[in-house]
Amino acid sequence: MATLRIKEPIIGSRGAVVTIKVNGISIEGFTSEPISVALYANDIKSFDRSKKLYRPRGFFSLHPQAKTVTVNVNGIPAMNPSEIYLTEGLNVYIQQKRPLSIRFFESMIDTSLLHKSIVKNRLIWPMALKFIANSINNPELVEYETPHTVSTIVEKADLVVIGGGVAGLSAAIEARKYGLDVLQIDDGVELGGEMLCDELEPPGISEPGCIFARNLRKKALELGVKVLTKTTFVGFFEDAVFAFSPYPLGGGTSYIISAKAYVVATGAVDLPCIFANNDLPGIIDASSALRMLNIHGVVAGKNVAILGATERGLRLAEHLKKHAVNTIILDKSKAAGKGDIIGGVREIIAIGKNRVEALEVKHEDGELRLNVDCVVCAVSTNPDIKISAQAGAKIAYVNGLGFVPIHDPFMRTSKNGLFVAGGASGSPYGILHVIEGRIAGLSAAVALNKTGAEAERETLMKEYRSLLQKFGIRDFKEKVFRSFETGVVPDDKIAEPPTLFCSEPRRDAFICFCEDIRLWDLHRVVSVYGFACLEKVKRATGIGTARCQGRLCLVNSALYIAYVAGLSPNVVGMARQRPPAISIPIDVLASMEVSKT
Amino acid sequence: MRVVIVGSGIMGLSSAYNLAKLGVKDIVILEKEYLSYGSTVRSASRFRVHFWTEENSKFAIESKKIMVKLSSITGWNIILTTGGYLWLLFTEEQVKAFREKNKMWERLGIPGEFLSPSEIKERYPYIYTDDVLEGFFGPQNGSCFHNYVAFGYYKAAARLGAKLFERSPVERVLVENNKVVGVMLPNGKVEADIVLLTAGAWTDELLRGLGIELPTEPERKEIALTESYKYFIEPLIIDFGTSAYIGQALKGEILGSIEVPVKSGLLPLENTLDFLIKWARAVYKRFPVLRGAKIMRCWSGYYSMSADSSHIMGRDPDWPEGLYVAYGDSGHGFMMGPLIGKLLAKNILYGEVDELMRPFLPTRFKEGKLVPEKLVIG
Numbered sequence: 001m002a003t004l005r006i007k008e009p010i011i012g013s014r015g016a017v018v019t020i021k022v023n024g025i026s027i028e029g030f031t032s033e034p035i036s037v038a039l040y041a042n043d044i045k046s047f048d049r050s051k052k053l054y055r056p057r058g059f060f061s062l063h064p065q066a067k068t069v070t071v072n073v074n075g076i077p078a079m080n081p082s083e084i085y086l087t088e089g090l091n092v093y094i095q096q097k098r099p100l101s102i103r104f105f106e107s108m109i110d111t112s113l114l115h116k117s118i119v120k121n122r123l124i125w126p127m128a129l130k131f132i133a134n135s136i137n138n139p140e141l142v143e144y145e146t147p148h149t150v151s152t153i154v155e156k157a158d159l160v161v162i163g164g165g166v167a168g169l170s171a172a173i174e175a176r177k178y179g180l181d182v183l184q185i186d187d188g189v190e191l192g193g194e195m196l197c198d199e200l201e202p203p204g205i206s207e208p209g210c211i212f213a214r215n216l217r218k219k220a221l222e223l224g225v226k227v228l229t230k231t232t233f234v235g236f237f238e239d240a241v242f243a244f245s246p247y248p249l250g251g252g253t254s255y256i257i258s259a260k261a262y263v264v265a266t267g268a269v270d271l272p273c274i275f276a277n278n279d280l281p282g283i284i285d286a287s288s289a290l291r292m293l294n295i296h297g298v299v300a301g302k303n304v305a306i307l308g309a310t311e312r313g314l315r316l317a318e319h320l321k322k323h324a325v326n327t328i329i330l331d332k333s334k335a336a337g338k339g340d341i342i343g344g345v346r347e348i349i350a351i352g353k354n355r356v357e358a359l360e361v362k363h364e365d366g367e368l369r370l371n372v373d374c375v376v377c378a379v380s381t382n383p384d385i386k387i388s389a390q391a392g393a394k395i396a397y398v399n400g401l402g403f404v405p406i407h408d409p410f411m412r413t414s415k416n417g418l419f420v421a422g423g424a425s426g427s428p429y430g431i432l433h434v435i436e437g438r439i440a441g442l443s444a445a446v447a448l449n450k451t452g453a454e455a456e457r458e459t460l461m462k463e464y465r466s467l468l469q470k471f472g473i474r475d476f477k478e479k480v481f482r483s484f485e486t487g488v489v490p491d492d493k494i495a496e497p498p499t500l501f502c503s504e505p506r507r508d509a510f511i512c513f514c515e516d517i518r519l520w521d522l523h524r525v526v527s528v529y530g531f532a533c534l535e536k537v538k539r540a541t542g543i544g545t546a547r548c549q550g551r552l553c554l555v556n557s558a559l560y561i562a563y564v565a566g567l568s569p570n571v572v573g574m575a576r577q578r579p580p581a582i583s584i585p586i587d588v589l590a591s592m593e594v595s596k597t
Numbered sequence: 598m599r600v601v602i603v604g605s606g607i608m609g610l611s612s613a614y615n616l617a618k619l620g621v622k623d624i625v626i627l628e629k630e631y632l633s634y635g636s637t638v639r640s641a642s643r644f645r646v647h648f649w650t651e652e653n654s655k656f657a658i659e660s661k662k663i664m665v666k667l668s669s670i671t672g673w674n675i676i677l678t679t680g681g682y683l684w685l686l687f688t689e690e691q692v693k694a695f696r697e698k699n700k701m702w703e704r705l706g707i708p709g710e711f712l713s714p715s716e717i718k719e720r721y722p723y724i725y726t727d728d729v730l731e732g733f734f735g736p737q738n739g740s741c742f743h744n745y746v747a748f749g750y751y752k753a754a755a756r757l758g759a760k761l762f763e764r765s766p767v768e769r770v771l772v773e774n775n776k777v778v779g780v781m782l783p784n785g786k787v788e789a790d791i792v793l794l795t796a797g798a799w800t801d802e803l804l805r806g807l808g809i810e811l812p813t814e815p816e817r818k819e820i821a822l823t824e825s826y827k828y829f830i831e832p833l834i835i836d837f838g839t840s841a842y843i844g845q846a847l848k849g850e851i852l853g854s855i856e857v858p859v860k861s862g863l864l865p866l867e868n869t870l871d872f873l874i875k876w877a878r879a880v881y882k883r884f885p886v887l888r889g890a891k892i893m894r895c896w897s898g899y900y901s902m903s904a905d906s907s908h909i910m911g912r913d914p915d916w917p918e919g920l921y922v923a924y925g926d927s928g929h930g931f932m933m934g935p936l937i938g939k940l941l942a943k944n945i946l947y948g949e950v951d952e953l954m955r956p957f958l959p960t961r962f963k964e965g966k967l968v969p970e971k972l973v974i975g
Contacts, residue, residue, distance in 0.1 A: 539748070
């Protein structure tokens, strides 16, 4: 097997070497790696088959909340391979079969289960029903020994910072300086977020990102910020706030949290690009490509196509080139085309059987075929709004930022005691994350009546506004601030969604990887049934209702609906976000004590 | 003649469809949020025919007949299954009461089956039955996909000319000379000859605005849903001890709920960890195979509870002329909806009160002729 490992990861250590079995075959990995990365490094890219069409599926994103594939680990079904880290002797089973009957019925399978052709015949339906139920590719539940222990830990703090990137770290440091008890929660192995994966200088910062992030982390720990890693902030229930760590395997540890203020610094989500066969294994997001390279020492491929000549795409290309990876960048804008950037791209078709092997690209001046083994989507990101929306903060679409929690220059949201910062508030990567984090931390201190915090915050405001100007997002952010003041959402319209590389609603361009919902399904619901509200489209197609809870599909869907229907994304709306942010085993909930808070 | 229907849940939509089918050209449906925002799309999407009272059972039997045909009527596949309902009974009294009721159900042509714990184990090996005394299985009951029931009715009604206006919250019903003349929206009024209130849990407020008090109140209920697993739980299983229920959707998600005491009223549609923990505990004990199943999402909706836990439909002659209601369904509105719309349409147009409908008139409360329904799930 070809290996995609480079000699050493740039940052941090790999931990101990362990051997795990994948479908009975031994492979080597390291204890610092989640299963997804170990498989990818050993050139196993397809982990699972999709739910209805049995298409090969790998991970799109390594983020634990972007759970689109599952594997069987030690006999436990439906585990998230991006959430479980390697231990010696781990037994992983991945699904690679596709039943013959599916091949035969493929053209008939209606992924929204409408099945119009057979529905009118009431005699055929009961038979069709059985067939559908049996042929949906869901993991089988088996009984296994669950680690049923009372594992609830109560954590009290003045401030909880959700997310351990530089925005979160900066917020924690400022708040800690003013004497707040700070608890920081992150779902990665270590704090530092995306900047920890950056050996270049981030915009506005004059040292390599990894060094900057590491120093911030050191400072936070020295100041006594309490940290929970490998832990996901699950959400705001009416009676409790809850976080969860998926260990021990098969069960987990739960945390009941009680705090006076929250800073949401959950970063941004890379939006999948929409093109033919965009679900093939080997098509991943920019954050995963960076993380694999610099934290785990695994290159995403030998010939990598990067979609989007954005700051993000260009930086990634620079990283990959340092390790002798051939990169080519594709962008919609004609003006971007120069050097190894192909501009004016209209349409992309991915080709490959069980993994991406080539791209057929149609651009304004012709067509070309690129032999690639990896495609990275770096066209557009959207703030991760899951937690802030769930908490009740108002969300609106603002051109240039995406769907953002509406906030003021002090990073306060419409929900009392909830602050946002960094990518989660729509700001671009770099020094802005740091300053927004600091402002959010100070705002939390102000909210808790700490003297001096307000004055210090005031001194940051001028710098903040000039940085917004420098990064070219001042107008967009001012719109957000104005909306916070007036309560009126902007009626921004959009042109074509930035992620769309499809000239027609194709049946092989996927919007939702969990439920196999394609551009064609979405288009039909909008144009034939006339539904132009995301909540209704969600109920008609099932979009955003499966494992990843809409993390990867809802924003793309909302933008596409707005585009097809000619409406503002704010009219289409965002779907309601509900807890839990990641799935919690029944075993864990059953062993919990109801808190009296 | 213009009919204004307030609320676009199954009650409003099936009424709109049936009115349109009977030739009403001018139907306006006003919805405060978006199509079927309320309880219909938040329901557990199940239907049953076994009710404690004969009136409800008879009503449900006829309603099911429509539900079975609904896919062909509307063209939206409602994905109907008849996996049955299984009640797990734990005490002699419960078994006795079900045996007594089964005599009535046999008479109505919907006999159920009593299963011993070993028979339950044989059919459904995933249920822990050691503490179960007996099970009652109602094979006539089943599930259908609530979203497509609502959307199908809407599309069918729209094809016949009914018009839906979303984000149009009705503030009050306008009455002149003891006759309804329209409804008031924040930005103006809509004239009407007939106003049908099918706003579920929000109906109380509108009636109160007219000085009409019926013994109904909203109760918030929560539902939890797991990730998708291979389809294996065919019936809806109700634990009569803890009142927890679970069922599996065809797509694989396992869904269920448990009764948690809450204050009534229009509580915010949020979720509590308390509910999740209680449901998880009930499932942990009853279904060992589900211990590792992962809860993916939860949501909440309202039961519009009436004093006797039966739905209210039609009008009271003392009310202003032209005012009708269909609500107070106490958690089984989704299954009764198809027939409610059909009978109500005839009632509105021809003044006809069907025998099936008569027990559910709003006048029953002041006349003291209640339909005390005890079999409320969730």
